[in-house]
Amino acid sequence: MGAVVADDGPSGVKAPDGGWGWAVLFGCFIITGFSYAFPKAVSVFFKELIREFGIGYSDTAWISSILLAMLYGTGPLCSVCVNRFGCRPVMLVGGLFASMGMVIASFCTSIVQIYLSAGVITGLGLALNFQPSLIMLNRYFDKRRPLANGLSAAGSPVFLCALSPLGQILQHKYGWRGGFLILGGMLLNCCVCGALMRPLEPPKKSEATKEPAEKKVKKKLLDFSVFKDGGFLIYTLAASIMVLGLFVPPVFVVSYAKDLRYHDTKAAFLLTILGFIDIFARPICGMVAGLKWVRPRCVYLFSFAMIFNGFTDLMGSMSVDYGGLVVFCIFFGISYGMVGALQFEVLMAIVGTQKFSSAIGLVLLAEAMAVLIGPPSAGKLLDATGRYMFVFIIAGIEVTTSALVLALGNFFCIKKKSEEPHTKEEAAEREELNKSEDKTPEDAKVDSIEVEQFLKDEPEKNGEVVTNPETCV
Numbered sequence: 001m002g003a004v005v006a007d008d009g010p011s012g013v014k015a016p017d018g019g020w021g022w023a024v025l026f027g028c029f030i031i032t033g034f035s036y037a038f039p040k041a042v043s044v045f046f047k048e049l050i051r052e053f054g055i056g057y058s059d060t061a062w063i064s065s066i067l068l069a070m071l072y073g074t075g076p077l078c079s080v081c082v083n084r085f086g087c088r089p090v091m092l093v094g095g096l097f098a099s100m101g102m103v104i105a106s107f108c109t110s111i112v113q114i115y116l117s118a119g120v121i122t123g124l125g126l127a128l129n130f131q132p133s134l135i136m137l138n139r140y141f142d143k144r145r146p147l148a149n150g151l152s153a154a155g156s157p158v159f160l161c162a163l164s165p166l167g168q169i170l171q172h173k174y175g176w177r178g179g180f181l182i183l184g185g186m187l188l189n190c191c192v193c194g195a196l197m198r199p200l201e202p203p204k205k206s207e208a209t210k211e212p213a214e215k216k217v218k219k220k221l222l223d224f225s226v227f228k229d230g231g232f233l234i235y236t237l238a239a240s241i242m243v244l245g246l247f248v249p250p251v252f253v254v255s256y257a258k259d260l261r262y263h264d265t266k267a268a269f270l271l272t273i274l275g276f277i278d279i280f281a282r283p284i285c286g287m288v289a290g291l292k293w294v295r296p297r298c299v300y301l302f303s304f305a306m307i308f309n310g311f312t313d314l315m316g317s318m319s320v321d322y323g324g325l326v327v328f329c330i331f332f333g334i335s336y337g338m339v340g341a342l343q344f345e346v347l348m349a350i351v352g353t354q355k356f357s358s359a360i361g362l363v364l365l366a367e368a369m370a371v372l373i374g375p376p377s378a379g380k381l382l383d384a385t386g387r388y389m390f391v392f393i394i395a396g397i398e399v400t401t402s403a404l405v406l407a408l409g410n411f412f413c414i415k416k417k418s419e420e421p422h423t424k425e426e427a428a429e430r431e432e433l434n435k436s437e438d439k440t441p442e443d444a445k446v447d448s449i450e451v452e453q454f455l456k457d458e459p460e461k462n463g464e465v466v467t468n469p470e471t472c473v
Contacts, residue, residue, distance in 0.1 A: 015145075017142055027192075031133040031155070032152050034155075035126045037164075045179060048176040062115060071364075073368035076361045078131040083358070087199065090132050090194075091133065093128060095191035097125030099184045099191075105117040105122075106177045134360060135356060148286070150283040151282070154279055154337075157278035160275050170182055223355055230409075231351075240370045243370045245397070252378065257270055266322065273330065274330075274336070282337040282340055289345060302342040305335055305342055306402055307404075308334070317390075
């Protein structure tokens with residue numbers, strides 16, 4: 001791997017905002033779909049596993065929990081790998097890991113072996129795909145980035161609606177072993193998506209400017225300087241509080257309907273409604289976030305989405321019939337889609353492109369702890385009270401609190417900081433721009449001639465694609 005050129009996102013590259021970026025967006029859509037939907041889709045095989053190994057439902061549920069824990073908890077490891085080797089090689093290895101884990105699981109003879117294969121190995125593979133795909137999306141899109149984030153996030157509900165019925169068909173025809181084997185083959189598509197992530201290179205420079213470029217400081221494998229950014233700290237705190245309650249309602253809404261004595265099929269249809277609304281909410285929210293007036297205030301839109309989600313949970317706790325739960329799922333799908341479309345867009349806006357690869361890994365690690373605490377704590381509360389109302393109320397309070405933390409923190413800290421340059425490079429560019437504005441008309445004439453000649457020599461200023469043998473598939 002030492003011969004690979006790490007695509008570390010050089011600051012001199014302008015995001016194409018299109019072109020090959022649409023292929024990158026397609027790959028990110030598929031990766032996001034697998035990453036978020038796969039842990040839930042595997043649950044359709046749980047009854048077969050319970051019958052095969054003579055275990056309880058809580059034992060099989062650990063498969064999904066381990067998958068999610070690996071997806072979130074390995075964030076720093078993914079950041080180090082991306083900063084060392086580049087996004088494409090990491091994603092290709094991750095695709096092999098994800099597929100290999102499910103293939104090995106199809107031959108397992110105990111539930112512990114499935115934990116290690118389908119849980120740890122597949123979870124690590126999905127993590128090594130998910131984070132680099134977001135990093136590449138951030139590098140290829142700038143002006144259209146909110147829309148790109150919304151479209152890629154729509155992969156989660158689309159794949160959830162597709163993988164769950166597919167899993168049931170595979171289980172019926174081939175059993176859980178055949179189903180795991182086929183799903184493992186499908187996960188090899190992650191390697192195809194990784195091959196789409198072609199790194200960008202800066203525009204070619206003249207001989208006079210090559211020497212200063214060679215003195216570039218070596219990039220850190222994991223940049224802990226993001227913790228000096230007050231905006232990043234506030235975002236991480238708010239996101240950790242948010243995920244405590246964000247995933248609770250989708251987990252318990254079906255059981256809530258069954259507790260009200262509705263048929264299993266009718267209860268499961270609630271998730272279909274939620275997912276269908278979510279599919280359209282994410283790209284629409286991305287379009288809204290990309291509007292000229294909205295984008296500078298995107299963090300407030302994200303805060304509104306969280307408040308909307310928390311308020312929906314509080315209203316859903318009052319549902320006493322199936323109609324009330326349907327209304328809850330509709331509004332929850334809208335708010336849940338808004339949160340999914342904006343969460344990484346806001347982080348990109350706070351830390352910038354250069355530090356995003358490290359920042360997302362650290363944020364996911366913090367969220368991993370909250371993900372493991374949230375649903376189990378809600379389950380214990382349900383066991384103690386026997387009422388779903390309290391579960392939904394606690395979830396709503398947690399999400400609403402996170403919105404207030406982010407909004408108030410942004411108003412007092414992040415907004416002021418955003419007016420200052422994020423890095424020394426940005427400060428130098430701004431100083432150079434100020435100097436250029438102070439030039440005399442004679443200097444401007446000379447510069448205009450030089451610029452005209454420069455444009456003739458280098459017509460293409462957007463980031464070009466590296467096609468060296470080491471990184472090309």
